[in-house]
Amino acid sequence: MALNIPPTDRKRIVVVGGGFAGITLARNLSRRLFQVVLIDRNNYHQFQPLLYQVATSSIKPGDIAFPFRKIFRHRRNVHFRMAEVTGVLPRERTVETTAGSLAYDYLVLATGSVTNFYGMEGVEAGAFPMKDLTDALAIRNQILLSLEKASLALGEAERRPLFNVVVVGGGLSGVELVGALAEMKRYILPKDYPDLPVDQMNIMLVEGSDRLLPTMHPDISARAERLLGRMGVRVILNTQVTDYRAGRVIFKDGSFIPSRNLVWTSGVRVEPIEGIDERRIGPGGRIQVDRFNRVAGYSRIFAVGDAAMARTDDHPKGYPQVAREAIEEARHLVRNLEAHARGEGITGYTYHEYPTMAAIGRNKAFVQFKRFRMGGFMAWLAWAVVHIAFVLGVQNKLSIFIGWAWNYLTYDQPNRIIVRTQASRRPRPSRDTLREALTDWKQPSA
Ligand SMILES: Cc1cc2nc3c(=O)[nH]c(=O)nc-3n(C[C@H](O)[C@H](O)[C@H](O)COP(=O)(O)OP(=O)(O)OC[C@H]3O[C@@H](n4cnc5c(N)ncnc54)[C@H](O)[C@@H]3O)c2cc1C
Structure with a gap:
């Protein structure tokens, strides 16, 4: 070839x-x-900062993916090959x-x-990374599938691992993801699953160090932790996951949490x-x-x-x-x-610091730039404007904006669809087929 x-x-x-x-x-x-x-x-560029919104059904996958062939349609000197x-x-x-x-x-x-699992084979086999669009869709599928299985479960013991969502990694991605999940639990799930006790769903954020958002100021870390606590997220600091086996998230001290929904956002390589x-x-x-x-x-x-x-x-x-x-x-x-x-001299790269932003649900975000720090609604607005500005394509910007406006006004997210393709199935226990999914829930997983 x-x-x-x-x-x-x-x-x-x-x-x-x-x-x-x-x-x-x-x-x-x-x-x-x-x-x-x-x-x-892949045949597309993706906007990773909004992957967590695909994972939580807030926006459509196509909103943050852009085919290379379209991007370079008018650049005759660029040849794309997949x-x-x-x-x-x-x-x-x-x-x-x-x-x-x-x-x-x-x-x-x-x-x-790519995602770094630090050599933990059990975690790599069973946890969901959130690094690209396929990962985000797999997380969306898994969470929705767990809820469907929970609605078939006969009791609390069967429901518990399905209701426990464990996100590992208290950086930007993990914090934003649990914030969005907490809002989904509060505003959407009671309407979608009126016969399920969704208030028993546990969203947990596990971080190995002593604070969330380690790249931001400690004040912001503390505020983010309090905010997530108020939103019903259980923040677990100074804790390391060492394995994931038989549906159990296992910690360094030997304790464990039964969960069918383990998302890994901790570290890259x-x-x-x-x-x-x-x-x-x-x-x-x-x-x-x-x-x-x-x-x-x-x-x-x-x-x-x-x-x-x-x-x-x-x-x-x-x-x-x-x-x-x-x-x-x-x-x-x-x-x-x-x-x-052109035969001219070249110059060395000079690093400049750029603002860091984290959004935690509607109206709430944190922005930090050098000594400047801001939180709350204005920070959320700044976050929204910057993210829309950096997304490619007018159509995508418009689609995201309309999606956000719709979510904002109606407290609804229209993309709660379990889409499974043959190609997206990987041989890992938590990405089982629908048939397996609907039969294996009876087996004790914890
Ligand atoms: C969930 C998430 C949230 C994030 N949020 C933020 C944020 O809010 N703000 C921020 O500034 N940054 C954020 N980041 C980080 C940011 O996305 C990355 O720093 C950025 O994407 C790095 O750009 P890059 O061009 O180096 O690599 P990437 O954007 O990762 O692109 C690498 C490309 O290389 C391709 N590729 C890799 N290997 C091969 C190969 N062998 N052959 C062919 N193709 C290959 C991949 O398909 C991919 O398209 C986030 C990242 C993630 C995963």
């Missing part, structure tokens, strides 16, 4: 990964100077993919990160790409780069976004793995690649 890329007399830049960093590169690299080949294992990159041959300047190999002049690795010198791989699998985002030891290979790690005195653990950072690194690399192609 070949990738069928037309020959060119321009320099060819192969970009691996069409996340925030990858599409910023492909959209901005000069048409005159470069042929750009974008390779991604394939998985499996390795690099730096000497041959070739990238290897599941659809064949391709020569490059410059290679940019923008492969992002970068998947290795064969051919990149192992000595260039840092903690969490991140690829070590210099201040030009060049992979150490290679003159034509770059890495940006979550996959990259530039260590500086101010940031010995690398820059934060967030969307805005990925975009800014990519923008800077565009300027450098173009300057280099």
Whole structure:
């Protein structure tokens, strides 16, 4: 198989990964100077900050997914190919993919990160990660399926594991997810399941450190914890999950919680790409780069976004793995690649801090920017405006806005549909088929 890329007399830049960093590169690299080949294992870009809203039925999956072919419809110098990159041959300047190999002049690795289960096989097999659209839909399916099973259950003991939702990881994703789940429990479920005691549903947030939102100010952490407590979420700090077996979430001290709904948002790692010198791989699998985002030891290979790690005195653990950072690194690399192609000098990347935002249900959010901190309705408005602004496509922005307005006014979320495709089923116990789902509930899972 070949990738069928037309020959060119321009320099060819192969970009691996069409996340925030990858599409910023492909959209901005000069048409005159470069042929750009974008390779991604999916045929769409996704807006990960709103995945939790798909998982909780607030918005439609299509609202935060954008087909690459549509994004690059008018950019004739960009060629998209759906394939998985499996390795690099730096000497041959070739990238290897599941659809064949391709020569490059410059290679940019923008492969992002994947969920880190820290080697816990039971957790990896049974927990739901929340890293992409498929994961978000799987969480939505699981929670709705658990409620359907609970409505068939004969008693409290059978219902308990179905009613316990355990989210691990008190960072942005975990906090936002449990906030949305708490609102779903309060406003939606009593209407949908009038014959179920949904007030007995337990939403728990487990965090290994001593506070939520560790990247934000401790004041915000404390306020978020109080707020979630008022919303009925049980926050469990200083607690580590060590295993997930037989429907039990098992903690380091041996205690456990029976739950069929374990969501894992704690930690990420970068998947290795064969051919990149192992000595260039840092903690969490991140690829070590210099201040030009060049992979150490290679003159034509770059890495940006979550996959990259530039260590500086101010940031010995690398820059934060967030969307805005990925975009800014990519923008800077565009300027450098173009300057280099024109024979001009290139400049080192300078880190800038950007606002951090966390929304916890309707009207409530926290915003932090350097010493400035804000919470409440105005912060929620700022959060909403910024998120809509960063979503691609007018149609998607409009659809999200209308969805939010509808939810806001009616306290309803219209996307509570269990959609299961053959392809989305994975051999893991909690992603069982509907038939299994409706029969295995009688077996004790705790
Ligand atoms: C649930 C969640 C919530 C988040 N919330 C926020 C937030 O509120 N604010 C914020 O700033 N950040 C947030 N982030 C982090 C942010 O999404 C990431 O920092 C950002 O997506 C990194 O961009 P990237 O381009 O480096 O990688 P990604 O956006 O992850 O893109 C990587 C791309 O590479 C592709 N890919 C990977 N490997 C291969 C391969 N071998 N071959 C082909 N294609 C490949 C993937 O399919 C993907 O499209 C959140 C992340 C998650 C998961």
